[in-house]
Amino acid sequence: MKMHETLPLIPIASGSGAWLHDFDGNHYLDAISSWWVNLFGHANPRIAGAISDQLGRLEHVILAGFTHAPAVELAERLAGRLPGLGHCFFASDGSSAVEIALKMSFHYWRNCGKPRKNGFVCVEGSYHGETLGALSVSDVALFRDVYAPLLNNVAKVPSADWRAAAPDETREQAAIRAAAALEAYLAANHEDIAALIVEPLVQCASGMQMYHPEYLRRARAACDRYSVHLIADEIAVGFGRTGSFFACEQASIRPDLLCLSKGITGGFLPLSAVLASEAIYGAFYDDELTRGFLHSHSYTGNPLACRAALAVLDIFEQDDVLETNRRKTVALNRLCEPIAAHPRVRHFRNTGMIWAFDVDTDDTRFGRHFYHAALREHLLLRPLGRTVYFMPPYIIGPDEMQLLADGTLTALDDALAQCG
Ligand code: PMP
Numbered sequence: 457m458k459m460h461e462t463l464p465l466i467p468i469a470s471g472s473g474a475w476l477h478d479f480d481g482n483h484y485l486d487a488i489s490s491w492w493v494n495l496f497g498h499a500n501p502r503i504a505g506a507i508s509d510q511l512g513r514l515e516h517v518i519l520a521g522f523t524h525a526p527a528v529e530l531a532e533r534l535a536g537r538l539p540g541l542g543h544c545f546f547a548s549d550g551s552s553a554v555e556i557a558l559k560m561s562f563h564y565w566r567n568c569g570k571p572r573k574n575g576f577v578c579v580e581g582s583y584h585g586e587t588l589g590a591l592s593v594s595d596v597a598l599f600r601d602v603y604a605p606l607l608n609n610v611a612k613v614p615s616a617d618w619r620a621a622a623p624d625e626t627r628e629q630a631a632i633r634a635a636a637a638l639e640a641y642l643a644a645n646h647e648d649i650a651a652l653i654v655e656p657l658v659q660c661a662s663g664m665q666m667y668h669p670e671y672l673r674r675a676r677a678a679c680d681r682y683s684v685h686l687i688a689d690e691i692a693v694g695f696g697r698t699g700s701f702f703a704c705e706q707a708s709i710r711p712d713l714l715c716l717s718k719g720i721t722g723g724f725l726p727l728s729a730v731l732a733s734e735a736i737y738g739a740f741y742d743d744e745l746t747r748g749f750l751h752s753h754s755y756t757g758n759p760l761a762c763r764a765a766l767a768v769l770d771i772f773e774q775d776d777v778l779e780t781n782r783r784k785t786v787a788l789n790r791l792c793e794p795i796a797a798h799p800r801v802r803h804f805r806n807t808g809m810i811w812a813f814d815v816d817t818d819d820t821r822f823g824r825h826f827y828h829a830a831l832r833e834h835l836l837l838r839p840l841g842r843t844v845y846f847m848p849p850y851i852i853g854p855d856e857m858q859l860l861a862d863g864t865l866t867a868l869d870d871a872l873a874q875c876g
Pocket residue numbers: 549550551552554583584585586655660661689690691692693717718
C-alpha cells in the first residue's frame with residue numbers, strides 16, 4: 457500500500473473489448489488479460505447474456521445433495537475435451553483447485569493402502585497459487601520465503617526452460633536432460649511420492665519459462681513407471697492459451713488430475729474445476745464416509761459461473777478461435793521483430809498467445825519504470841521482474857497489435873533511460 461503513494465491506483469469505470477476505461481477519459485489496452493483471465497474481451501455480450509439469462513433462473517444452489525443443469529453440462533463438455541478425465545470436481549479459484557488435486561492424490565494413495573505416498577514433487581520456478589498447500593508446491597521466492605515455516609516440505613526438480621539449453625543443445629535435448637533428473641528422483645523416492653505437479657509448456661508466474669513438450673511426455677512415462685500421479689495445472693495455460701485447447705494436447709498426454717480456472721469463465725466470474733481419471737474417482741467410491749473426498753467450498757459450481765463457462769465453450773465451438781489465434785500469433789510475431797532485435801532484449805519467445813522477453817538490466821526498478829512508461833503508451837503491462845510479457849485477450853485486433861508492439865518498444869527505451 458505504501459508504494460501507492462507514488463504509484464496511485466487506477467480506478468476503472470468500464471471495459472469494452474481489449475480496452476479498460478478510467479474515469480478521466482484515459483484508456484488502456486489490457487495486454488495481460490487482467491491477470492490472464494480474459495479471453496474474449498471485457499463486457500463480452502455473449503458471456504454477459506448467458507449470465508443475465510441465468511440470473512433470472514437460479515443464482516446459486518448448494519452443490520451437495522443437489523445439482524443443476526449448468527454444472528452437469530459443463531462437467532460433461534469439459535470431460536469431452538480430454539477423454540479419460542471424466543470426473544469433475546468444482547471449486548471457486550485456481551488455488552483451491554490445486555489444493556483439491558493435492559488432497560485427492562494423497563487420499564487416493566491412502567485409500568489404496570499406501571499412506572507413505574504423501575510427498576509431492578514440483579518443478580523449479582513453479583507457481584501454483586498462494587494458499588498454503590499450493591504455495592508449498594510453488595517455487596517463487598518472493599511469495600514463498602516469508603511463509604516457509606508454514607509450508608510442507610516438497611521436492612523440487614530442474615525445469616526444462618529452453619533458455620537454459622547449453623549452446624550445443626536443442627530445446628528438446630534440454631527437456632530430455634530435465635526429464636532425466638526427474639526420472640532419477642522418482643526412481644529413488646517414489647515410495648514416498650504421491651504426485652508430480654507441472655505447469656504444462658509455460659511456467660507463467662516465474663517469468664514465462666517455456667519448454668519443449670518432450671518434457672511432458674517423459675514426465676508422464678516416469679510417473680507411470682513409478683506409480684506417481686501427474687497433476688497438470690492448466691489454470692493459466694488452458695483454454696487455448698498455448699495454441700491448443702489444453703497445453704497437454706501438444707505432448708499427446710493425459711494427466712491423472714487436471715486443474716482449470718482463470719479463462720474458464722472468460723474472466724467474468726471465479727470458478728475452477730479439477731478433472732480426474734476413472735481410477736482416481738473409483739478409489740473414493742465407497743460406503744465408508746472417510747474414504748470419500750470431503751472437501752467443500754460454499755460457492756462450488758456456482759450456476760452463474762458455470763453459465764459463463766458454457767458461453768466460453770460455445771465461442772470456442774462457433775468461432776474457430778484456435779485457428780484465428782494461430783494467424784494472430786504469426787502477425788504479432790512479425791510486428792515484434794524490432795523488439796526481438798533490440799540490443800537490450802534477450803530471449804524473445806512465444807508459445808501460442810503468450811509472448812515474453814527478458815531485459816538486460818541490473819536495475820531492480822526496471823519493472824516499475826516499464827509499467828509507468830507502458831501506461832503512457834495506453835498499455836497495461838506488468839513485467840515479472842526483468843521479464844516483459846504479453847497475454848492479450850484473443851479478440852485483439854490488428855491495430856491493437858500494432859499499438860502493442862510499437863508502444864512496448866517506446867516504453868522499453870523510456871524505462872531503460874530512467875534506469876540509467
Ligand atoms: N496455478 C497457476 C499456474 C497460476 O498461474 C495461478 C494464478 N496466477 C494459480 C494456480 C492460482 O490461481 P488463483 O489466483 O485463481 O488462486
